[in-house]
Amino acid sequence: MKAGRHPGVFEDNRRLYTQNLAPGIAVYGEPLVKEGGKEFREWNPFRSKLASSILKGIPPVGINRDSIVLYLGAATGTTVSHVSDICSEGIVFAVEFSPEVFTELFLLAKRRPNIVPILADAAHPEAYYHRVAAADVVYQDIAQRNQVEIFVKNATLFLKRRGKAILCVKSRSIDVAQQPAKVFGEVREALTSNFRLLDYKTLAPFQKDHAVFLVENRKL
Numbered sequence: 001m002k003a004g005r006h007p008g009v010f011e012d013n014r015r016l017y018t019q020n021l022a023p024g025i026a027v028y029g030e031p032l033v034k035e036g037g038k039e040f041r042e043w044n045p046f047r048s049k050l051a052s053s054i055l056k057g058i059p060p061v062g063i064n065r066d067s068i069v070l071y072l073g074a075a076t077g078t079t080v081s082h083v084s085d086i087c088s089e090g091i092v093f094a095v096e097f098s099p100e101v102f103t104e105l106f107l108l109a110k111r112r113p114n115i116v117p118i119l120a121d122a123a124h125p126e127a128y129y130h131r132v133a134a135a136d137v138v139y140q141d142i143a144q145r146n147q148v149e150i151f152v153k154n155a156t157l158f159l160k161r162r163g164k165a166i167l168c169v170k171s172r173s174i175d176v177a178q179q180p181a182k183v184f185g186e187v188r189e190a191l192t193s194n195f196r197l198l199d200y201k202t203l204a205p206f207q208k209d210h211a212v213f214l215v216e217n218r219k220l
């Protein structure tokens with residue numbers, strides 16, 4: 001296993017791994033691998049859009065060992081857990097609005113001191129504004145019709161100067177009837193009027209009709 005292009009992400013034979021911050025515990029049934037006295041968790045690209053973006057060649061997204069990350073749409077914490085492995089000396093503020101999945105996220109956070117779970121609607125960031133620090137990275141994966149608006153709102157409020165933000169888009173959740181390429185083109189246009197676009201990737205074959213956009217805050 002060797003360190004890859006992304007800080008804290010290791011690769012072996014096109015498989016991705018992060019070093020387990022809670023050794024001995026798998027989060028979603030992923031294999032645990034011991035090497036050189038360390039334990040690594042395999043990161044499944046079919047379960048995580050961040051892992052699939054990395055395999056599709058996205059450049060480093062700004063998540064480092066000491067990063068502050070605001071993660072919107074945390075669900076049960078599959079991807080959040082790998083982000084928590086990577087920013088082992090940082091913090092992941094993990095926002096989720098569904099009480100059903102939040103319980104599992106809350107239990108995950110009990111085992112991982114760098115996850116702060118927040119039960120809130122990302123469409124109303126004023127509700128958690130006072131509980132979240134300025135972020136190096138904002139990551140959003142919420143499959144909502146108005147997801148671009150929610151993303152712009154949160155990134156504008158929380159992102160540090162020169163911070164990076166990642167938006168995962170499922171074209172069907174914006175417009176079921178429209179061709180994904182057209183939906184992605186419109187998202188791209190909306191984002192470039194607010195941020196500097198650094199990269200864009202579609203996520204096939206890992207996720208159908210999904211794309212990720214990596215942007216940088218333009219604030220000087």
Ligand SMILES: C[S@@+](CC[C@H](N)C(=O)[O-])C[C@H]1O[C@@H](n2cnc3c(N)ncnc32)[C@H](O)[C@@H]1O
Pocket residue numbers: 047048049072073074075076077078079080095096097098101120121122123141142143144
């Ligand atoms: C596709 S799942 C996220 C999967 C997760 N990011 C991962 O990779 O492990 C989308 C999640 O976003 C949540 N969500 C949708 N709209 C939201 C909103 N406005 N605020 C907070 N969470 C939201 C849903 O409840 C769901 O758990």
